[in-house]
């Protein structure tokens with residue numbers, strides 16, 4: 375059974391073994407790129423390999439900036455900091471970070487009663503109400519008139535509504551999984567300092583090209599400053615440029631443009647409110663959606679849209695109108711996005727991490743998770759000295775499956791929308807470019823059949839746990855067509871919503887105010903994590 379402890383404990387690389395030798399054939403690693411991907415990878419590799427005599431150098435261009443957006447995470451990021459022994463009380467204030475309990479989706483569906491829902495991060499306390507939620511949704515897809523909106527069933531939803539921090543008080547046994555919001559530029563600087571402190575060499579150089587060896591692997595990279603940097607292993611963290619993985623090694627790229635239309639974004643900040651929320655809000659606009667991310671000193675806002683359906687200027691105007699900034703001279707940042715993935719994330723002696731390996735639009739803030747997963751899984755292979763062709767194949771299959779699973783989950787937000795106000799939303803609803811996996815999942819659901827067994831066996835819906843699929847489908851109000859709902863049977867109606875409400879209300883009351891918790895971040899709880907069953 376999949377458990378929520380995955381969020382904290384998976385993707386932890388093995389612990390460093392004192393006195394162990396360097397992995398076979400790897401003495402020098404060069405990372406090209408100093409965005410979040412470069413520094414996260416540097417730290418993950420440095421933790422295991424610097425003490426084993428591996429020299430890690432990170433090269434960053436003085437003229438190409440980092441993307442500088444990407445301010446929300448999943449709960450997996452907790453595992454990243456925990457494995458590095460970096461406390462929240464150290465990194466969060468340095469990055470104006472806040473806690474994140476999940477994401478509100480507003481205006482994606484027009485179905486009455488389902489125009490807004492919350493996708494929570496599930497927690498141990500949700501063990502008490504998770505099966506009730508799944509039970510009610512399954513009865514609802516079979517036509518029973520029962521409450522199936524996810525917002526009544528999860529503690530994180532309540533914490534988000536009440537601006538409470540997901541930090542259990544001293545003596546209260548239930549940990550709450552959470553992600554973070556943070557200033558992307560400050561996080562990059564923080565990680566940079568930590569990596570240099572932990573033995574990573576930093577060079578400001580502009581890489582012009584890679585030089586290939588006779589066997590087609592990368593022998594070295596040349597810089598505009600006139601140097602040649604040799605290494606046994608190269609990590610491409612050069613962002614959308616894909617300097618090594620694509621430009622040097624010509625690794626094919628698979629576009630997701632047919633599944634996901636958005637390819638651009640425009641971002642601008644607004645002042646933070648007095649009380650600081652602990653959720654991301656994703657509001658559907660005419661040709662895309664806007665994120666609203668609370669930091670301790672500002673909101674980050676950005677409109678993710680499709681340039682096939684509106685111009686840059688139209689998008690900016692729509693965002694300004696949405697934020698009440700039509701008359702304001704706050705500067706807007708325009709960005710292009712390339713949505714898809716490379717076919718081989720590890721190709722010859724080059725690993726691609728971050729935007730160079732691929733990107734799915736930021737709707738569920740999964741990019742840092744990909745970075746962490748890619749670098750950590752690779753570190754495991756390296757730790758075992760397994761750099762064989764078979765290892766490459768296994769690794770790439772794993773990464774590709776992960777990308778496609780997450781893509782399908784994101785696609786479902788668009789496919790299930792019921793807006794008819796613009797061609798953009800109509801085209802999304804009508805889009806038939808769906809994976810076979812997704813078609814099977816919809817077919818089961820719309821025929822009133824449980825999708826639990828197939829998701830558990832990883833036959834469909836890979837990438838997200840059962841409850842997330844249920845929260846998305848039920849939150850959007852997607853149920854099989856029925857002329858009229860029938861009264862539920864006694865067995866179907868066996869759970870009291872009043873009891874669930876009371877339980878969640880009483881549990882939530884234990885959690886402290888978000889803003890005051892941020893002013894004095896508590897130390898990490900040291901007791902072993904209890905498990906939460908995710909379904």
Ligand SMILES: Cc1cc2nc3c(=O)[nH]c(=O)nc-3n(C[C@H](O)[C@H](O)[C@H](O)COP(=O)(O)OP(=O)(O)OC[C@H]3O[C@@H](n4cnc5c(N)ncnc54)[C@H](O)[C@@H]3O)c2cc1C
Pocket residue numbers: 406407408409410411412433434435436437438439440441442443444445446447558579580581582611612613614615617639676678709710711727728729730736739740741742743
């Ligand atoms: C609109 C938008 C919103 C996003 N929101 C989220 C979110 O909420 N959550 C999330 O997890 N992710 C999000 N992301 C993704 C996230 O921003 C990135 O995954 C993350 O910042 C990592 O980027 P990177 O390090 O791969 O690339 P970049 O930040 O682009 O860094 C590239 C690095 O490569 C270097 N470089 C480039 N060329 C050269 C060269 N020739 N020589 C030397 N160095 C070079 C640059 O100097 C830079 O240091 C979002 C992305 C976009 C576009």
